[in-house]
Amino acid sequence: MHFARVAIETPDGPQARIVVADNGSPERWIDARAAERLRQLRRGATGSGAARLAAALIPGSLSAALEVGEAFLEAARAAAESSDEEAVAAPGARRLPSIDAVAYRDFMAFEEHFVTASRKLRGRDPEPVLYELPVSYFGNAHAILGPEDEIPWPHYSDHMDYELELGIVIGRGGRDMQPDEALAHVLGLTVFNDFSARDIQGREMAAGLGPSKGKHFASAVGPRIVTLDSLPSALAMTARINGEVWSQGSTGTIMWPIAELIAWASAGEPLMAGTLLGSGTVGGGCGVELGRRLNPGDVVELEIEGIGVLRNRLGVPASEGWMPTPRTRRAI
Amino acid sequence: MHFARVAIETPDGPQARIVVADNGSPERWIDARAAERLRQLRRGATGSGAARLAAALIPGSLSAALEVGEAFLEAARAAAESSDEEAVAAPGARRLPSIDAVAYRDFMAFEEHFVTASRKLRGRDPEPVLYELPVSYFGNAHAILGPEDEIPWPHYSDHMDYELELGIVIGRGGRDMQPDEALAHVLGLTVFNDFSARDIQGREMAAGLGPSKGKHFASAVGPRIVTLDSLPSALAMTARINGEVWSQGSTGTIMWPIAELIAWASAGEPLMAGTLLGSGTVGGGCGVELGRRLNPGDVVELEIEGIGVLRNRLGVPASEGWMPTPRTRRAI
Numbered sequence: 001m002h003f004a005r006v007a008i009e010t011p012d013g014p015q016a017r018i019v020v021a022d023n024g025s026p027e028r029w030i031d032a033r034a035a036e037r038l039r040q041l042r043r044g045a046t047g048s049g050a051a052r053l054a055a056a057l058i059p060g061s062l063s064a065a066l067e068v069g070e071a072f073l074e075a076a077r078a079a080a081e082s083s084d085e086e087a088v089a090a091p092g093a094r095r096l097p098s099i100d101a102v103a104y105r106d107f108m109a110f111e112e113h114f115v116t117a118s119r120k121l122r123g124r125d126p127e128p129v130l131y132e133l134p135v136s137y138f139g140n141a142h143a144i145l146g147p148e149d150e151i152p153w154p155h156y157s158d159h160m161d162y163e164l165e166l167g168i169v170i171g172r173g174g175r176d177m178q179p180d181e182a183l184a185h186v187l188g189l190t191v192f193n194d195f196s197a198r199d200i201q202g203r204e205m206a207a208g209l210g211p212s213k214g215k216h217f218a219s220a221v222g223p224r225i226v227t228l229d230s231l232p233s234a235l236a237m238t239a240r241i242n243g244e245v246w247s248q249g250s251t252g253t254i255m256w257p258i259a260e261l262i263a264w265a266s267a268g269e270p271l272m273a274g275t276l277l278g279s280g281t282v283g284g285g286c287g288v289e290l291g292r293r294l295n296p297g298d299v300v301e302l303e304i305e306g307i308g309v310l311r312n313r314l315g316v317p318a319s320e321g322w323m324p325t326p327r328t329r330r331a332i
Numbered sequence: 333m334h335f336a337r338v339a340i341e342t343p344d345g346p347q348a349r350i351v352v353a354d355n356g357s358p359e360r361w362i363d364a365r366a367a368e369r370l371r372q373l374r375r376g377a378t379g380s381g382a383a384r385l386a387a388a389l390i391p392g393s394l395s396a397a398l399e400v401g402e403a404f405l406e407a408a409r410a411a412a413e414s415s416d417e418e419a420v421a422a423p424g425a426r427r428l429p430s431i432d433a434v435a436y437r438d439f440m441a442f443e444e445h446f447v448t449a450s451r452k453l454r455g456r457d458p459e460p461v462l463y464e465l466p467v468s469y470f471g472n473a474h475a476i477l478g479p480e481d482e483i484p485w486p487h488y489s490d491h492m493d494y495e496l497e498l499g500i501v502i503g504r505g506g507r508d509m510q511p512d513e514a515l516a517h518v519l520g521l522t523v524f525n526d527f528s529a530r531d532i533q534g535r536e537m538a539a540g541l542g543p544s545k546g547k548h549f550a551s552a553v554g555p556r557i558v559t560l561d562s563l564p565s566a567l568a569m570t571a572r573i574n575g576e577v578w579s580q581g582s583t584g585t586i587m588w589p590i591a592e593l594i595a596w597a598s599a600g601e602p603l604m605a606g607t608l609l610g611s612g613t614v615g616g617g618c619g620v621e622l623g624r625r626l627n628p629g630d631v632v633e634l635e636i637e638g639i640g641v642l643r644n645r646l647g648v649p650a651s652e653g654w655m656p657t658p659r660t661r662r663a664i
Contacts, residue, residue, distance in 0.1 A: 103474060108541065115664045127538040131659045135539040138470035138548070142435060143601045154600030176653050206459040207467040209440065210542025216470070217600040255659055263654050268486030268549040269475045321508050322595050327463045327587055332447040 003225040006093035016060030019089045020080040023230045033058040035079035035087035063102045063274025097146035098222045099169045101276035104141040109256040112283025134256035134264050140216040147222040151314045154217045155321030157197035160294040164239045164285030167192030168277040182262035188225040191310040192278050223308045236305040237282050249282035335557040338425035348392030351421045352412040355562045365390040367411035367419035395434045395606025429478035430554045431501050433608035436473040441588040444615025466588035466596050472548040479554040483646045486549045487653035489529035492626040496571045496617030499524030500609040514594035520557040523642040524610050555640045568637040569614050581614035
């Protein structure tokens with residue numbers, strides 16, 4: 001089953017809608033709220049009653065929908081299988097981020113990437129802890145953009161890069177999960193681009209608090225979320241810049257399986273439904289590993305087998321912005 | 333003006349309520365939604381109309397309320413000044429986290445802390461970038477607890493610590509703010525405890541992605557948010573463990589002013605209303621700097637002048653939980 005989100009125009013401004021599709025016809029998108037409203041009408045609800053119930057069950061926010069849990073998933077499954085032509089989503093609607101994430105956490109689970117990136121960026125082999133724990137950091141969930149959105153180029157960077165990642169969408173929250181129960185908490189997989197500003201990232205990481213402004217300006221997710229039962233276990237991953245293939249990899253090369261990423265993310269802390277987990281970059285899946293960098297206006301297409309193509313154009317560098325004035329070290 | 337959140341019991345389970353107080357009587361808490369409902373009744377609304385409007389304007393989530401902006405703030409100010417005894421909140425209600433943050437970002441803005449902590453933990457002076465930029469990381473906003481909540485002690489740690497911080501609550505979102513406009517985006521200040529698991533923090537930080545699981549298990553915020561116009565510019569900060577004073581400092585020793593923290597947080601990325609920013613630990617404001625550590629059951633009280641006391645008890649260590657199995661390094 002497939003989930004996506006689109007924007008439709010209304011007298012109250014753009015409204016987000018969840019659309020769903022069945023494996024058998026993955027391009028036949030059903031407006032899930034419309035299908036649920038029609039289903040409730042057939043069950044005897046009045047027009048306003050059916051609309052009210054459908055809106056509560058299927059809001060525009062996928063994260064909010066997931067708060068309801070099984071009632072939402074049942075309705076979404078029924079919608080995906082609907083033969084009701086009236087519920088088919090209008091074609092051509094603007095695609096929104098597939099998940100409006102309540103939190104976003106990025107791992108570094110592909111060995112080839114962290115070995116190569118460490119050698120290129122720091123001139124040494126990676127730290128042993130990367131073989132002991134699936135290490136991660138939180139990013140800015142409010143800076144996650146959707147398919148075709150232009151990626152802002154922040155004023156504080158001259159060096160932009162992409163990162164080809166698998167996105168894991170948590171459908172059911174939990175805490176202290178074991179790996180063997182973790183996959184049942186996954187709504188599905190998507191394509192994720194962890195855009196990176198390598199110069200500020202390198203400067204800020206020296207402080208020890210993680211990549212910081214080097215990552216927070218933008219990421220992209222989409223174009224759809226596909227449930228695990230609809231996908232083979234190893235998926236080909238490709239990045240094309242302006243149509244040229246730069247990166248090729250496979251989700252099958254991951255060192256920390258998805259189930260262990262989820263278990264560790266939930267160890268001792270809440271992992272909420274609607275969280276987006278990034279796998280970390282696949283081996284060879286960013287410009288740093290290849291000795292290449294992005295230019296203003298470049299079109300970045302990330303493709304994962306069975307999911308689709310996430311396409312974004314990079315904007316031009318912001319002309320100006322505030323920068324801190326260095327402080328003087330005191331005697332302490 | 334003062335903001336807090338409490339839980340009341342209803343037939344639908346606990347319900348969060350925003351309560352407000354005026355500077356002149358900071359312990360006379362008004363239920364803001366009740367005051368607004370009564371105000372609309374006096375303006376001629378029916379009972380259900382007044383209740384509906386008040387609920388839309390003043391939900392239980394302070395972050396959701398802040399999405400409305402000025403209409404909410406006007407209603408909150410009117411409530412704080414209300415002489416309506418019927419709107420006074422019932423005493424003794426359980427206090428919730430003052431802000432249910434949509435995002436949480438922690439800085440390291442106090443020089444004495446990062447100098448001392450770097451020497452104690454890494455045996456060297458801090459990195460120069462800490463004098464060049466106010467560096468920060470995102471934490472788990474869903475693990476932020478409230479006053480009197482017990483702090484879970486995760487299974488993967490033997491070394492728990494507190495951090496005495498100023499919390500800055502963003503009331504109005506923005507992007508690319510200049511420092512001179514930043515303070516107008518602040519709802520108010522609060523007390524923040526960035527609980528830390530020092531052993532796992534040290535291990536994970538070696539990977540370069542930040543403090544990770546060493547921070548994400550829990551923080552605490554409260555007991556109230558006080559607007560800037562109600563506070564002097566430098567506030568005394570104190571930490572007491574089981575009643576004994578361990579830390580004393582002042583917000584006046586901050587190296588990066590609040591306005592610059594906000595400007596940098598918003599540089600090139602969205603800073604949402606309802607975000608909680610941590611100042612970073614005040615000098616001497618954690619056990620690592622003092623060569624001390626917390627024990628199970630310890631009561632940690634953080635106090636900031638003009639705001640109040642944030643009190644939490646540490647739980648006992650979780651007996652078991654999943655841990656990753658180390659991987660073998662491949663030849664790459």
